[in-house]
Structures are given as structure tokens and as C-alpha cells.
Amino acid sequence: MLKPLPLSEVYCLLEPGPVVLLTTAHRGRANVMTLSWHLMMEFSPPLVGCLVSGANHSFAALRKTRECVIAIPPAALAPQVVQVGNASGRDLDKFEAFGLTPRPAKKVAAPLVAECFADLECRVVDTRFVPKYNFFVLEVVQAWIDPRRRAAKTLHHRGHGTFVVDGETLRLKSGMP
């Protein structure tokens, strides 16, 4: 069961640099892609920058609808994450093909992903760097987390299909947010 996550805590999910899924909905069709090139840009309201290549089928949907969902997969979802990254929504319903379940979001048309433990509903707020870099600035307008899976381990992509899974946690006294 998903619960709302305060928007001021969104950075705790993305700052560690996990592989995420990005969903869009365009002309009645949902699509999903794998994304590692993202960063936090502001705590609150949370801004996220991401690189979505023009070669991705999701690019046109993101630019036209100006909405997406960033869904965070647990490490156990690695096989589907790779399948999503290797296929194109041009030819395929990737949700159906790879056993992922779209769920209605609250504020955007793009779907949540039931197999993920957290979902961030986003609106595109700045496209000035899209022509040169395919770089979108997103504002997270609604965030969800499954409280039972809050400590889920995530994936980090090292290139060429090599992923590192979260290991040990360190708690150090920090003045950093």
C-alpha cells in the first residue's frame, strides 16, 4: 500500500543515484524506460534534472505531455530493469511484455509502477536545455512510498549491464541535509 511521502524527503530517494524507471503516457499509450542520468536540483519543492535521449521513444511523450513518473525499483527487479532498458516502446507494450503493472497516478497521466517501492509524479518545468542536451528539469508534485519497503536496496548502473546493489549503511554525524 503506497502512502504519500513528504516532498521535502524526495531527495533522500534520488540523491544516492539509483537506477530508476521513467513512465510516460501519450495518446492513450503508457511507456516506460530505464534512466540513470538524473540529479537533484532543489530540495523543496523538489526539482530533478534528467537526460532523456532523443533516441528514446519516451522523449517525444515527455516533451509533448510535460509529465512523467519516476519509479524506483528494488534490486530484485534488476532483470526487468534491464529488459526495459534494452527494448523500445516504439514496437512494444513494455509493461505487458516484462510483467510490470501500471497504476493510476494522482496528478499526472503517466502511470505509477506497482512493482516499484516509490513513485514520484513529475511535471516538466524547464525545457531550455532540451535542444542542446536533451536535459529536462522536472518538479516532483506528488511522491509515494510503500512504508513496508522503505529500506529496499536499489541498483546503481556501472555500465555495460554491470550493477552494484546497495550494501552496508553508515550513519555519521553530519550537518549536511
Added chain:
Amino acid sequence: MLKPLPLSEVYCLLEPGPVVLLTTAHRGRANVMTLSWHLMMEFSPPLVGCLVSGANHSFAALRKTRECVIAIPPAALAPQVVQVGNASGRDLDKFEAFGLTPRPAKKVAAPLVAECFADLECRVVDTRFVPKYNFFVLEVVQAWIDPRRRAAKTLHHRGHGTFVVDGETLRLKSGMP
């Protein structure tokens, strides 16, 4: 002993989202800060986007000199990484205070960090998003790695001084670069 790393492999170091150190040199003084808000923007030549807040002492040095080094600390350096993140170069020589060793870089004035296992010499190539977001686009012009420490585990920041260390590695058949 550092060896040059091909620039086309830089993304393998940053795409997983590690906490990094960013060094600058300005008016004869070197400084170092902790950074987690970064992303890859292009494979080759490698472009990196990063958020350096105007509240950081490094901000003025980065904007004026248009050069920096991104150094990647191994997990064992966590205590110093946190100390660097909690202090300001306005008041302190953080290299000396926290036992970090600056080494001359090849193409930029900002120093490498001897305790890190990889260093990326960078030039600022786009500042158009600095006024609004403090977002700099960097090009990596020279990369170094210590081959004996190539498999070093890195840190990922989850907020509030909580870090996750790299764990298990998964190798999956991927068409992704």
C-alpha cells in the same frame, strides 16, 4: 600510481551516483567540497552536470576559474567526506584540516586528491543555468584512475549523514552502454 583512464569510460565512474569531492583553486588557494548532486550528460567527450550552491565557498572559484577536479573517494574515506561537507573553505584549509593531500593535475589548476582512487579534471563549458539553478555543465578533459583500486567501493548519500556503501555486483546481459 594513477594511470590515465580513457575519457569514454568516465561514465562508468559517475553514473552509479557516488558521493564525490570537488576541488578548485583560486588566487593560490585550493579548496574541496562534498558533492552528490551530479549527473552524466554525454558519453564522449564526457559531460557532467552538477549543482554547486551559491552558499558554497567553491561556487565563486568554479565560476571564476571555470576549472575543477571531481575526485572519487573510496568508502573508507567516509569520515573525511563528512568533515569536508560540514566545513567551509571560507575559514579553513580543508586539505590540511582533514588530512587530504592535494596533487598537481595535468590540465587544470585545481588539485587531484591523493586519497581518492579516481580523479576527473574538468572545465566548465556551459554556465547558462547557473543564475537560475547553480547548475554547471563540465567537460572532463583528463581522467585518472588507480588501477589497484579500480574496484573500490563508493559512498552514496541518503541524506542526514546516512550513507550506503556499494554491496554485491550483478552482471546482466545488457544492450545499454
